[in-house]
Amino acid sequence: MSAGARALAVGLASIAVLFAVYARYATDPSIIAPGALEPLQRMAYLFYALLVAAMACSAWGARRLHAEMASSGRGALGRAAAATLARRPRTVFWATLVAYGAAFALVSGTLVHQPGVSFSYHYGADIPSVEVAPCCDAPGYMPKVLVYATDSVGLQVVPINLVLQAAVSWLVALNMSIAAVALSASRARRSVSGVGAITGLFVACPTCAGSAASAIIGTAGGIALGAALSQAQTGLIAISIPVLLVTPALLARRIPRGGAEC
Numbered sequence: 477m478s479a480g481a482r483a484l485a486v487g488l489a490s491i492a493v494l495f496a497v498y499a500r501y502a503t504d505p506s507i508i509a510p511g512a513l514e515p516l517q518r519m520a521y522l523f524y525a526l527l528v529a530a531m532a533c534s535a536w537g538a539r540r541l542h543a544e545m546a547s548s549g550r551g552a553l554g555r556a557a558a559a560t561l562a563r564r565p566r567t568v569f570w571a572t573l574v575a576y577g578a579a580f581a582l583v584s585g586t587l588v589h590q591p592g593v594s595f596s597y598h599y600g601a602d603i604p605s606v607e608v609a610p611c612c613d614a615p616g617y618m619p620k621v622l623v624y625a626t627d628s629v630g631l632q633v634v635p636i637n638l639v640l641q642a643a644v645s646w647l648v649a650l651n652m653s654i655a656a657v658a659l660s661a662s663r664a665r666r667s668v669s670g671v672g673a674i675t676g677l678f679v680a681c682p683t684c685a686g687s688a689a690s691a692i693i694g695t696a697g698g699i700a701l702g703a704a705l706s707q708a709q710t711g712l713i714a715i716s717i718p719v720l721l722v723t724p725a726l727l728a729r730r731i732p733r734g735g736a737e738c
Contacts, residue, residue, distance in 0.1 A: 478540075478541065478544050479537075479540055479544075480537050480538070480539070480540030480541030480542070480543070480544050481537065481541055482537070483533055483534070483536055483537030483540060484533075484534055484537030484538050484541055485537070486533055486537070487530050487531065487532075487533035487534030487535075487536075487537055488530075488534055490526070490529075490530035490533065491527065491530045491531065491534070491639060494523060494526055494527055494530065495615055495616050495635065495636075496615070498519070498520075498523050498615075498618070498619070499615035499616070499618075501516070501519065502516060502519075502610065502611045502612065502618055502619070513610060513611075516610040516611060517608055517610045517619075519610065520608050520610040520618075520619035521608070523619060523635075524619070524621070524635075527635060527638070527639075531638075531639065531642055535642070535646075538646065542557050542560075543557075545557035545558075546558040546560075546561055551728075552725065552728035552729050553724065553725060553728050555728065556654050556657065556724060556727065556728035559654075559657040560650070560653045560654060560657060562657075564656060564660075565653040565654070565656050565657050566653070568649075568652050568653045568656045569649045569650065569652065569653040570649070572645075572648060572649040572652040572653070573645050573646065573648075573649035576644075576645045576648045576649065577641060577642075577645040580640075580641045580644065580645060581641065584634075584637045584640075584641065585632055585634075585637075586631060586632060586633060586634070586637055586638075586641065587629075587631060588629070588630050588631065588632055589628060589629050590628050590629075591628055592628075593628060594627050594628070595624050595627050595628065595630060596624075596627055601622075601624045602624070603624050603626060603627050604623075604624055604625055604626070605623075605624050606621065606622070606623050606624075607621070607622045607624075608620070608621055608622075609621075609622065616634075616635055616636035617634050617635070617636060618635070619635070620632065620633060620634055620635075621633035643717065644716065644717065644720065647717065647720035647721065648720060650720075650724060651720060651723050651724060651727070654724050654727045654728065655727055658727045658728075658730035
């Protein structure tokens with residue numbers, strides 16, 4: 477196993493262990509008893525510090541793995557990895573990563589905007605302020621971080637949504653960059669294989685379609701309704717991950733040996 481693959485595996489395994497361990501202790505009646513929440517809150521801070529470290533390890537591993545595949549150039553995936561290092565695919569990758577990440581934040585309820593609601597009046601929040609809710613919810617949905625930036629704009633950080641936002645945004649961006657190369661190769665060869673590449677452009681549609689309802693209702697309904705929709709929304713987004721993992725291999729077959737001019 478390569479260094480990139482090992483780092484990616486360690487990062488993902490660490491995230492899974494963190495979720496399992498925190499869920500185990502946060503649901504223990506002796507810990508969530510009155511007067512015992514302060515230690516749990518300190519554990520929540522430690523949880524996020526370790527979560528960020530594990531996500532950084534995963535990101536480094538994914539980037540290293542991509543570079544290793546590109547340098548080897550073996551097989552369709554190796555050719556695709558090498559082709560995506562060109563200027564145009566890299567631009568597509570970063571533009572998609574930023575745009576999709578921002579859209580995910582809105583759709584998942586991470587970014588909350590309530591023009592008709594006053595956080596200080598309705599929720600008794602100090603403006604600006606940051607609060608950590610160490611319990612009590614389903615595994616993966618705790619601890620939550622609530623950021624009150626203004627009286628109507630805030631952030632609701634949920635661990636599972638944070639991980640999915642990073643993973644799905646990266647996969648969608650990767651798919652889009654490979655699709656850009658495949659489209660370029662198809663035009664160069666003037667072949668009907670472009671139909672397959674165009675299909676790859678819409679690989680994120682299951683996620684977008686499943687997110688439409690919460691994008692319309694959740695953002696307008698605010699934190700309470702967004703929380704009610706978050707678990708269903710997370711499930712819909714998670715379903716798209718296998719599709720996003722398989723699609724690069726399908727698109728890579730459209731890239732000829734030698735890549736495409738991008």
